[in-house]
Amino acid sequence: MSEIICPHCKNPIYDEDVLLCHFCGKSLARTSGGVFGKMRGPGMNWVWIILALMIFVVLLLSI
Numbered sequence: 001m002s003e004i005i006c007p008h009c010k011n012p013i014y015d016e017d018v019l020l021c022h023f024c025g026k027s028l029a030r031t032s033g034g035v036f037g038k039m040r041g042p043g044m045n046w047v048w049i050i051l052a053l054m055i056f057v058v059l060l061l062s063i
């Protein structure tokens, strides 16, 4: 269990799936934007696996 530090109010949040800060209500999206910021949790690993498979299939089709 990891904690997220709100970039706006610096309060710790202990929910990896939360989209908005509990304290100031602002988005917790950091450097890479909201969607990609959510894909850092362990539960989102399958998304990257599917993306890698899709890229692999596209490469195969483009040969």
Ligand SMILES: [Zn+2]
Pocket (backbone or CB within 6 Å): 006, 007, 008, 009, 010, 011, 021, 022, 023, 024, 025, 026
């Ligand atoms: Zn905050």
